[in-house]
Amino acid sequence: MAVYKRGYQRYAGDRTGYLQRLLVLPRFAWRRLLDQKLVTSLLMLSLFWPLLCILFIYLANHSELWAGFAGGFKRILSVNGKFFAVFMNVQSVFALILSAVVGPGLVAPDLANNALPLYFSRPLSLRDYIAARMLVLAGMLSLVTIIPGLLLMAIQGGMAGWGWLWDNGRLFWGVVIGFAIWIVILSLVAMTCSAYVKWRAVAGGLVLAFFFVVGGAAEMVNAVFRVDWASMFNPGFAIEAVWMEFLGVELPPEKPGAYECALSLGAMCTGLLWILTRKLRPVEVVK
Amino acid sequence: MGRPAVSTVVEIENLRVWLGRREILKGISCRLGVAGAGKAIGLLGPNGAGKSTLIQTMLGFHAPGAGRARVLGFDCHTQPREVKARIGYMPENDSFIGNMTAVAFIRLMGELSGLPKAAALEKAHEVLFHVGLGEARYREVGTYSLGMKQMAKLAQAIVHGPELVILDEPTNGLDPSARRRMLDLIKEMKSQHGMSVLLCSHLLRDVEEVCDEVLILKDGLIVHQSDLEAERKANRRFVQLEVSGDDRGLSEALRTVGAEGMREAPGQWRIVLPVEVEIGALWRIAASQGLVVRRMTHGRDTLEEIFLKAVGHLRPAPPIVPQEVPVHGRI
Numbered sequence: 009m010a011v012y013k014r015g016y017q018r019y020a021g022d023r024t025g026y027l028q029r030l031l032v033l034p035r036f037a038w039r040r041l042l043d044q045k046l047v048t049s050l051l052m053l054s055l056f057w058p059l060l061c062i063l064f065i066y067l068a069n070h071s072e073l074w075a076g077f078a079g080g081f082k083r084i085l086s087v088n089g090k091f092f093a094v095f096m097n098v099q100s101v102f103a104l105i106l107s108a109v110v111g112p113g114l115v116a117p118d119l120a121n122n123a124l125p126l127y128f129s130r131p132l133s134l135r136d137y138i139a140a141r142m143l144v145l146a147g148m149l150s151l152v153t154i155i156p157g158l159l160l161m162a163i164q165g166g167m168a169g170w171g172w173l174w175d176n177g178r179l180f181w182g183v184v185i186g187f188a189i190w191i192v193i194l195s196l197v198a199m200t201c202s203a204y205v206k207w208r209a210v211a212g213g214l215v216l217a218f219f220f221v222v223g224g225a226a227e228m229v230n231a232v233f234r235v236d237w238a239s240m241f242n243p244g245f246a247i248e249a250v251w252m253e254f255l256g257v258e259l260p261p262e263k264p265g266a267y268e269c270a271l272s273l274g275a276m277c278t279g280l281l282w283i284l285t286r287k288l289r290p291v292e293v294v295k
Numbered sequence: 296m297g298r299p300a301v302s303t304v305v306e307i308e309n310l311r312v313w314l315g316r317r318e319i320l321k322g323i324s325c326r327l328g329v330a331g332a333g334k335a336i337g338l339l340g341p342n343g344a345g346k347s348t349l350i351q352t353m354l355g356f357h358a359p360g361a362g363r364a365r366v367l368g369f370d371c372h373t374q375p376r377e378v379k380a381r382i383g384y385m386p387e388n389d390s391f392i393g394n395m396t397a398v399a400f401i402r403l404m405g406e407l408s409g410l411p412k413a414a415a416l417e418k419a420h421e422v423l424f425h426v427g428l429g430e431a432r433y434r435e436v437g438t439y440s441l442g443m444k445q446m447a448k449l450a451q452a453i454v455h456g457p458e459l460v461i462l463d464e465p466t467n468g469l470d471p472s473a474r475r476r477m478l479d480l481i482k483e484m485k486s487q488h489g490m491s492v493l494l495c496s497h498l499l500r501d502v503e504e505v506c507d508e509v510l511i512l513k514d515g516l517i518v519h520q521s522d523l524e525a526e527r528k529a530n531r532r533f534v535q536l537e538v539s540g541d542d543r544g545l546s547e548a549l550r551t552v553g554a555e556g557m558r559e560a561p562g563q564w565r566i567v568l569p570v571e572v573e574i575g576a577l578w579r580i581a582a583s584q585g586l587v588v589r590r591m592t593h594g595r596d597t598l599e600e601i602f603l604k605a606v607g608h609l610r611p612a613p614p615i616v617p618q619e620v621p622v623h624g625r626i
Binding site: 011012014015016017018019020021022023024029032033036040117118120121122123125126127128129130131132133289290291293 | 314315351354355356357375376379380382383384386388389390391392393394399403404405406407408409410411414417418420421422424425429437451453454455456488489490
């Protein structure tokens with residue numbers, strides 16, 4: 009029978025489980041994001057560097073193609089920690105731009121349209137809401153970070169033999185965990201900026217500005233007080249230091265170490281999460 | 296989690312809620328509604344009485360400072376998921392998701408409430424036709440008029456077939472025909488679909504028309520709770536009588552015929568007549584007391600009178616002061 013003839017009847021069937029409900033918000037958001045030309049263009053653009061890296065891996069594994077070149081060439085064309093460090097640095101910039109484009113569209117419209125009471129009057133807690141919104145960003149950013157990284161690993165493993173993967177497990181975990189930390193940071197920054205600024209364009213600018221301003225301030229402290237420790241408060245430097253530790257690449261000895269940087273990033277994430285939970289309330293209480 | 300045996304829809308025990316340093320709900324206790332009976336409860340009170348805070352506490356938005364609130368047998372603070380899975384909430388203010396068609400919006404809300412994908416889509420169409428937005432269901436909710444947005448909010452509140460629907464000012468900003476449609480839908484929800492309804496409104500006429508029970512709050516306390524259904528069944532008549540003359544003996548004379556009278560001001564009386572007593576009896580009593588009847592109006596006690604009495608706008612009768620007045624003794 010046609011819907012308009014049938015009339016309303018109360019739903020009496022089975023209900024979905026917690027995990028399925030949690031994935032509803034990301035599913036709806038991904039569909040809408042992938043309809044946006046800017047987002048799909050950025051995604052395409054961000055795959056350009058991994059393509060070059062694939063070419064690099066191909067050349068590195070086919071020495072017959074550059075047999076006539078000097079010996080130094082062989083040293084450059086090797087797939088190691090430094091190679092993945094460069095790959096992660098470039099892709100992290102794309103991830104930053106993508107989070108500035110995608111992030112503000114997640115929370116700001118809900119606040120502008122007063123949608124939070126609708127979410128929180130359903131079996132969805134604040135923690136679930138934040139997790140669901142972070143999943144949206146995690147899914148999008150994984151497309152330009154973890155997934156291309158794993159693809160490079162698989163190609164290198166396929167060309168150099170699977171024993172290479174076994175011998176370089178550290179690189180595997182470096183790419184996965186290193187990118188996962190970066191995704192969490194980007195998601196929290198993007199959501200917090202979006203929770204405070206309702207204009208999407210301004211919120212996007214704020215996400216980019218956050219990294220430049222905080223990074224600039226940290227380096228300014230270094231320059232004014234002639235110290236090096238303030239670098240750990242520069243999110244760009246701190247995440248790079250953590251990555252280098254994972255990938256087994258040496259850091260400049262005078263700069264803060266990976267553990268200090270990890271601690272600083274952890275404190276930053278805790279602070280952002282605290283701000284976010286204070287801002288995302290179903291009702292505003294005027295004290 | 297197993298469902299506890301329940302009989303009441305809302306059960307509140309010594310509930311205290313603080314917002315910041317202000318105590319909004321000051322230890323209220325009540326039992327409202329009968330689960331599964333399809334009854335509506337009206338929540339009334341002047342601005343700042345604590346109505347919204349009570350609703351928000353039931354939704355788990357505020358933690359009780361003391362006491363507890365249970366909805367359909369589940370504790371609102373410790374079992375919020377169980378409570379929220381069984382209720383639908385229509386907020387007072389504009390609440391929707393921008394850049395989304397009504398179908399997508401209602402479907403999303405249905406899925407978040409636990410409906411499977413296919414069922415949510417089907418119910419979204421069904422409920423939009425039900426509230427009268429069938430032809431506009433592919434339009435973005437942001438482009439709707441105020442009346443349409445109210446209907447869309449009602450649709451999202453009932454898409455998952457909740458046991459209790461909480462409606463906060465559902466007829467706000469509606470024109471008379473849309474208001475009529477909304478009230479008819481609410482009546483249908485309880486009578487045909489067996490849903491319990493908690494209606495918070497400033498419009499006493501709406502509450503009177505739709506609700507079976509009423510709870511009146513003032514300054515964070517319950518000042519009145521009554522069963523409107525029982526009041527209607529009692530079918531008592533209320534008379535407002537204005538007389539001149541010495542009315543000191545009127546109260547006693549009224550009692551002789553089984554009526555009760557309350558002196559609101561000198562010469563002004565509010566009288567409750569039992570069913571078997573005719574209005575003519577009042578004329579005879581007035582004549583026997585030598586009083587001149589200036590004005591007499593009679594009708595059923597309205598919710599407005601109950602409300603005004605409860606919140607203190609109708610003052611209790613002042614004590615009778617003996618005074619020298621000429622007795623005319625004629626009608």
